[in-house]
Amino acid sequence: MKFSKSFFVALLSVSVLVSCTNDDDKVVDSGDYNEGVLVLNEGGSGQGSVSYISNDLNNFTQDAYTSVNGSDLLGKYVQSIFFDGDNAYIIAGGSNKITVVNRNTFKIVAKIETGLVNPRYGVVKDGKAYVTNANTYSYANLATGNTDDYVAVINLTTNLVESKIELNATANRIVLENGKLYITEPYVNDKVLVVNPTTKTLEAPINVGSDADTMEAKDGVLYVLRSPYGVSSEIVKVKLSDNSLSKITFPAELQDAKNLDIEQNKIYYTVGTSVYGMNISETTASKTAILTYNSNSDYGKMYGFAVKNNHFFIADGGDFTANSKAYIYSLAGVLEKEFTVGVGPNGFYFNN
Amino acid sequence: MTLKKLILSVFVLLCQCISAQNDSINNLKEVIVSDRTLHFDNKSQTIQVLNDSVIDKNQSYLTNLLNFNSVLYFKEYGRGGTSTVSFRGTTASQTAVVWNGINVNSLLNGSADFNTFTSSDFNSISVKAGGGSVSYGSGAIGGSVHLNTNLVFDNKFENNLRLDYGSFNTIGVNYKMNLSNKKWSTQVGLSRNSSDNDYDYVDLYTWQGVQRKNENGQYATTSLSGNVGYKISAHEMLTFYSQFSNTDRNLSLVSESDSKTKYINTFSRNLLEYAETEGRFSSNYKVAYLTEEYQYFADIDSDYFTFGKSESFIAKMDFGYQLIESIKLDGIVDYNGTKGFGTSFGDNTRHIGAVALKAVQKANPKWQNELGFRKEATSDYDSPFLFSLGSSYAFTSFYNLKVNFSRNFRIPTFNDLYWEEGGNPDLQPESSYQTEVGNVFTYKKFTLTETLYFNKIDNLIRWVPVNGDVWSPENTDRVNTYGSETILGWANSYGKNSFAVNGTYAYTISKNLDTDKQLFFVPYHKATASVAYSYSKFSVDYQYLYNGFVYTRSDNDPNEIIDAYQVSNLGFNYDFKFLESSKIGFQVLNVFNEKYESVEDRPMPGRNFNLYLTLKF
Numbered sequence: 001m002k003f004s005k006s007f008f009v010a011l012l013s014v015s016v017l018v019s020c021t022n023d024d025d026k027v028v029d030s031g032d033y034n035e036g037v038l039v040l041n042e043g044g045s046g047q048g049s050v051s052y053i054s055n056d057l058n059n060f061t062q063d064a065y066t067s068v069n070g071s072d073l074l075g076k077y078v079q080s081i082f083f084d085g086d087n088a089y090i091i092a093g094g095s096n097k098i099t100v101v102n103r104n105t106f107k108i109v110a111k112i113e114t115g116l117v118n119p120r121y122g123v124v125k126d127g128k129a130y131v132t133n134a135n136t137y138s139y140a141n142l143a144t145g146n147t148d149d150y151v152a153v154i155n156l157t158t159n160l161v162e163s164k165i166e167l168n169a170t171a172n173r174i175v176l177e178n179g180k181l182y183i184t185e186p187y188v189n190d191k192v193l194v195v196n197p198t199t200k201t202l203e204a205p206i207n208v209g210s211d212a213d214t215m216e217a218k219d220g221v222l223y224v225l226r227s228p229y230g231v232s233s234e235i236v237k238v239k240l241s242d243n244s245l246s247k248i249t250f251p252a253e254l255q256d257a258k259n260l261d262i263e264q265n266k267i268y269y270t271v272g273t274s275v276y277g278m279n280i281s282e283t284t285a286s287k288t289a290i291l292t293y294n295s296n297s298d299y300g301k302m303y304g305f306a307v308k309n310n311h312f313f314i315a316d317g318g319d320f321t322a323n324s325k326a327y328i329y330s331l332a333g334v335l336e337k338e339f340t341v342g343v344g345p346n347g348f349y350f351n352n
Numbered sequence: 353m354t355l356k357k358l359i360l361s362v363f364v365l366l367c368q369c370i371s372a373q374n375d376s377i378n379n380l381k382e383v384i385v386s387d388r389t390l391h392f393d394n395k396s397q398t399i400q401v402l403n404d405s406v407i408d409k410n411q412s413y414l415t416n417l418l419n420f421n422s423v424l425y426f427k428e429y430g431r432g433g434t435s436t437v438s439f440r441g442t443t444a445s446q447t448a449v450v451w452n453g454i455n456v457n458s459l460l461n462g463s464a465d466f467n468t469f470t471s472s473d474f475n476s477i478s479v480k481a482g483g484g485s486v487s488y489g490s491g492a493i494g495g496s497v498h499l500n501t502n503l504v505f506d507n508k509f510e511n512n513l514r515l516d517y518g519s520f521n522t523i524g525v526n527y528k529m530n531l532s533n534k535k536w537s538t539q540v541g542l543s544r545n546s547s548d549n550d551y552d553y554v555d556l557y558t559w560q561g562v563q564r565k566n567e568n569g570q571y572a573t574t575s576l577s578g579n580v581g582y583k584i585s586a587h588e589m590l591t592f593y594s595q596f597s598n599t600d601r602n603l604s605l606v607s608e609s610d611s612k613t614k615y616i617n618t619f620s621r622n623l624l625e626y627a628e629t630e631g632r633f634s635s636n637y638k639v640a641y642l643t644e645e646y647q648y649f650a651d652i653d654s655d656y657f658t659f660g661k662s663e664s665f666i667a668k669m670d671f672g673y674q675l676i677e678s679i680k681l682d683g684i685v686d687y688n689g690t691k692g693f694g695t696s697f698g699d700n701t702r703h704i705g706a707v708a709l710k711a712v713q714k715a716n717p718k719w720q721n722e723l724g725f726r727k728e729a730t731s732d733y734d735s736p737f738l739f740s741l742g743s744s745y746a747f748t749s750f751y752n753l754k755v756n757f758s759r760n761f762r763i764p765t766f767n768d769l770y771w772e773e774g775g776n777p778d779l780q781p782e783s784s785y786q787t788e789v790g791n792v793f794t795y796k797k798f799t800l801t802e803t804l805y806f807n808k809i810d811n812l813i814r815w816v817p818v819n820g821d822v823w824s825p826e827n828t829d830r831v832n833t834y835g836s837e838t839i840l841g842w843a844n845s846y847g848k849n850s851f852a853v854n855g856t857y858a859y860t861i862s863k864n865l866d867t868d869k870q871l872f873f874v875p876y877h878k879a880t881a882s883v884a885y886s887y888s889k890f891s892v893d894y895q896y897l898y899n900g901f902v903y904t905r906s907d908n909d910p911n912e913i914i915d916a917y918q919v920s921n922l923g924f925n926y927d928f929k930f931l932e933s934s935k936i937g938f939q940v941l942n943v944f945n946e947k948y949e950s951v952e953d954r955p956m957p958g959r960n961f962n963l964y965l966t967l968k969f
Contacts (some may be wrong), residue, residue: 045952046912073607096609111559141656142653173663321906
């Protein structure tokens with residue numbers, strides 16, 4: 001078990017110490033960084049980083065990657081992580097690379113440094129990773145910036161990009177369900193793109209409307225949260241067998257909803273600094289906040305959010321120049337712990 | 353250059369001020385300094401002069417010269433990369449760069465990139481510490497850097513050629529020609545400094561053990577200048593200064609897989625000046641036309657770029673009147689019209705008019721009092737009433753006291769006001785009240801200047817996220833900066849041996865009043881030292897720089913700092929007396945192969961070499 005200096009600092013700085021619900025006697029046996037939560041910090045002017053919180057919330061390493069790999073650079077604007085087997089794949093969008101580490105030891109295994117341009121999110125199917133690439137942006141490439149996004153197909157044995165699936169649209173988040181890839185992008189695209197990874201072809205997209213971002217598939221239904229500016233947010237339910245749509249329109253006071261996450265038959269989402277939940281079978285969205293946390297951040301409220309193991313995990317983006325916070329709440333909305341993580345924490349990944 | 357001249361020029365550096373002279377032009381002065389009032393009207397503040405003999409000992413860019421010879425702190429994105437300054441704990445846009453008396457800070461981002469200036473394009477470079485907005489306008493809060501052209505009227509035809517070749521295929525060609533008689537003076541300059549700049553990072557390897565190096569770091573700066581002076585009569589003089597420069601740089605990669613980008617900066621600066629004196633009256637008319645443009649290529653293989661450009665027209669009239677023998681008054685009226693445009697904002701034009709009044713009283717040869725006011729008017733924001741009040745008194749031949757109190761400002765830039773989206777048209781200028789006390793001790797050939805200052809800066813402009821993902825500038829921060837500056841020099845010669853020793857030290861506190869934290873990228877400590885020794889035709893010099901640690905984050909996270917570093921350079925040259933003077937020189941830079949960086953993940957080169965040849969004919 002590794003006790004870094006930052007772990008002690010974090011312990012001292014924790015203001016609320018509530019004993020946690022999990023069994024404390026669990027032994028970390030296969031490495032330093034498994035059985036826990038990885039907090040991805042996208043970084044500001046410097047490099048991104050990964051913080052580690054053990055499942056029992058008692059062990060913490062602020063910068064796991066650097067403490068294992070020394071001066072090696074994870075890259076700028078670390079966007080997301082996906083897993084395959086013993087490996088974690090850390091995508092650095094601003095540096096066009098994916099760093100492959102052993103998910104237990106965090107020791108670097110490989111780097112994928114060619115064939116990626118502004119990579120965003122990835123999923124794995126049959127030994128291959130499918131990673132969305134924003135490629136060029138329209139502000140720097142008016143002609144094709146909004147049509148040149150692609151999915152990089154990476155052979156996870158060789159760690160090389162072996163082909164590209166051109167999307168002719170913008171792409172960001174990606175979900176794998178029933179052997180198909182579903183892709184959203186909230187700023188330009190108003191459809192969910194559908195890709196058949198076997199044939200590497202685009203299928204008919206699903207017209208969900210603009211500003212669709214987070215999504216999750218469950219029991220043959222793709223739940224897509226969209227939050228157009230100035231009007232009610234909504235969850236679009238796509239029945240994947242026939243791509244038919246139904247909607248849950250949010251109450252007018254819940255605009256700009258984010259961070260859809262489905263856990264144990266409940267749909268959770270956030271508005272501002274509050275967390276809401278509704279049963280998956282319900283047709284109206286709850287407007288009763290489960291919890292509201294304090295944030296001084298203008299841009300980074302609920303910058304990262306996840307529900308897992310009977311906890312809410314909340315990352316506050318802070319000012320994007322200083323280390324910011326991750327908060328862990330019980331499902332009842334009671335603050336259990338807070339940790340000072342890295343700059344611009346944007347997501348939680350569960351390494352079990 | 354003869355040995356005596358060398359000693360003399362080294363010694364001039366040590367003097368805080370050029371010896372007092374009447375600043376009228378009707379005498380038969382041999383050298384006309386472009387910004388004549390810099391030294392005469394500012395005795396209450398400290399001005400450090402770096403002349404050509406010092407410029408020659410440093411690498412081509414202005415960053416290098418000032419980093420090793422002044423209290424200024426630089427944040428340099430790798431060798432030759434963009435380089436901004438912090439002077440007295442202030443921000444990059446709170447130091448004014450003044451070209452022949454005209455403020456040339458970027459109107460787009462407010463700051464100056466010191467790696468777009470080639471030091472040898474100028475005849476002398478002065479560093480004036482402390483507020484100077486009354487004379488030099490926006491940004492003269494921490495201090496100002498003055499790039500001056502000196503025109504010689506002396507029946508001369510003189511050529512200076514310097515060729516450099518150094519590590520990383522660094523090539524320099526610097527040529528200057530002076531042609532003059534008693535009435536006319538012409539100076540033409542040309543310089544080009546370029547480098548592949550692909551240096552190895554000291555002691556840094558990829559995860560596979562491959563030596564890391566500076567990739568995509570190549571740069572080239574080309575500069576042309578032409579300056580003409582004509583003495584119309586004993587009372588009238590016309591001068592024209594012109595400079596064009598282009599810096600074409602790739603921006604070096606942090607990770608090997610980063611996108612390769614490129615940045616091109618182009619400047620043109622033109623100034624026409626007419627000066628006249630008649631009895632107690634003097635008048636000075638200036639018109640200037642300045643342009644600056646940047647082009648940013650997000651992908652070096654694509655022709656697409658984003659850009660920003662500004663074009664400024666400046667007219668300035670200065671009427672002087674010698675009230676009584678000891679008091680000179682100056683009334684100044686000026687106009688500045690700037691058009692800014694680019695990819696990120698539409699056409700915007702700003703007009704600024706200003707009235708200023710200055711008075712200098714030479715109570716006696718030991719005592720000078722200075723007073724100045726300036727008020728600008730513009731449609732874009734409310735401009736504060738600026739003033740400067742100072743006094744210099746020489747108690748004895750070895751002790752001179754200087755006191756100055758001033759109010760200074762930094763106006764919002766075009767980016768601040770008009771950037772789409774986020775630009776905030778309601779911004780107010782940053783403003784500062786500053787007070788300083790300088791003590792100058794002179795004993796024989798030894799000079800020590802010790803200055804204490806306090807600077808209260810309000811309405812600091814910072815870009816913050818306001819709604820959704822839009823960032824916008826606001827007048828949000830309040831900062832107090834205070835500290836001390838020490839500059840010392842000594843030079844002497846014994847027979848054929850001559851010595852010169854110089855040093856600077858700055859202790860700087862720069863505190864955000866709302867958070868009580870030190871501003872990031874402001875070192876508490878910075879020191880420089882140099883020792884030069886020459887014997888007959890041979891000379892050797894040693895330069896040393898100590899830069900204390902800096903925080904890289906606003907919360908002063910102790911784990912996120914740039915470590916302190918010490919860099920030493922060693923140079924030799926030999927004058928082999930071909931033509932008028934011909935020197936061959938060799939420099940070992942970063943002699944001790946220090947591993948250092950001034951910005952995180954932007955390592956600077958280890959030990960490297962430079963060979964040069966200067967010909968004077």
